[in-house]
Amino acid sequence: MKIDFLVSQRLSINNQATIVSTYPLSNEEVIQIKKDIPSLAKAQITFTVDKNILAGVIIKIGSLVIDKSLKTKINKYLNHFYGSQRQSI
Amino acid sequence: MENLGIDAKLLLAQLINFGLFFYIFKRYISGPFQLFMKNEAKKEGEKERLLKDAKNNEELLAKKQEELAENNKKLKAEILVKAKDEAKNIKDQLMADAKKEIDNLRESAKKSIQLEKEKVQAEIEKRVVELTKLLINSTLKNYISEDVSRQLTESMLKSLSKELSRYEN
Numbered sequence: 001m002k003i004d005f006l007v008s009q010r011l012s013i014n015n016q017a018t019i020v021s022t023y024p025l026s027n028e029e030v031i032q033i034k035k036d037i038p039s040l041a042k043a044q045i046t047f048t049v050d051k052n053i054l055a056g057v058i059i060k061i062g063s064l065v066i067d068k069s070l071k072t073k074i075n076k077y078l079n080h081f082y083g084s085q086r087q088s089i
Numbered sequence: 090m091e092n093l094g095i096d097a098k099l100l101l102a103q104l105i106n107f108g109l110f111f112y113i114f115k116r117y118i119s120g121p122f123q124l125f126m127k128n129e130a131k132k133e134g135e136k137e138r139l140l141k142d143a144k145n146n147e148e149l150l151a152k153k154q155e156e157l158a159e160n161n162k163k164l165k166a167e168i169l170v171k172a173k174d175e176a177k178n179i180k181d182q183l184m185a186d187a188k189k190e191i192d193n194l195r196e197s198a199k200k201s202i203q204l205e206k207e208k209v210q211a212e213i214e215k216r217v218v219e220l221t222k223l224l225i226n227s228t229l230k231n232y233i234s235e236d237v238s239r240q241l242t243e244s245m246l247k248s249l250s251k252e253l254s255r256y257e258n
Contacts, residue, residue, distance in 0.1 A: 023242075029243070033246065036249045055237070055241035055242050070229070070245075078225070
């Protein structure tokens with residue numbers, strides 16, 4: 001299922017989205033995000049800064065979370081690494 | 090006869106007397122007595138026969154008792170052997186059951202220990218992962234400057250559409 005379709009579904013319930021980043025995003029960056037997820041164009045977006053995510057962005061639309069943060073990536077790699085190690089034992 | 094001093098009448102009377110006496114003696118004394126004696130002899134014979142029978146029976150009984158005792162002895166020995174065999178079988182069975190139960194318990198304990206070990210190992214691994222995450226995140230948080238973070242974010246945003254399409258698939 002297309003991400004944009006899922007986003008539009010969530011936005012139809014509550015036309016609000018939150019984008020978390022480590023610094024205030026520039027207009028170009030926001031445009032880039034809206035280009036990739038067109039449904040966000042008409043949404044009411046709240047921008048939040050959280051240095052704990054290290055880098056990247058987290059886009060929250062209701063219960064849908066698109067997590068593209070460095071912290072999550074590292075955690076995923078670590079989980080994958082330890083998981084494969086456990087299987088090899 | 091008279092010249093010989095023998096009175097013929099007297100002689101006749103004495104002969105008749107004798108005849109009568111003989112007849113009466115024979116008929117009422119000697120006959121019953123002989124019959125009595127004969128009966129007694131017969132009874133004696135019977136008694137002896139019975140005695141002999143009794144003796145034979147007694148011997149037979151003794152022999153039978155002896156045989157019975159012998160049989161009892163044999164039977165006792167057989168029962169004893171049978172009981173010993175049965176006891177041995179029961180003992181073997183109990184031993185086998187106990188061994189089986191011990192093996193089961195050992196196996197169960199081994200499994201339980203293994204499970205516990207795996208659980209502890211998983212828990213340790215989980216904590217190690219959490220700790221590593223914490224360490225890496227806190228280290229990176231201190232070392233990644235805002236510029237680096239910005240560059241990384243930009244790079245991520247550039248590849249966002251690609252990542253989203255991968256997510257869609």
